[in-house]
Amino acid sequence: xxxxxxxxxxxxxxxxxxxxxxxxxxxxxxxxxxxx
Numbered sequence: 304x305x306x307x308x309x310x311x312x313x314x315x316x317x318x319x320x321x322x323x324x325x326x327x328x329x330x331x332x333x334x335x336x337x338x339x
Contacts (some may be wrong), residue, residue: 311338 305326
């Protein structure tokens with residue numbers, strides 16, 4: 304099983320990566336606009 308995080312928030316991505324279980328990141332224009 305692979306684990307992906309669905310966000311455009313860099314801090315959330317870094318936290319998930321630090322846990323050592325992250326296989327990738329997905330996002331979309333709505334999430335990117337929300338994060339600025």
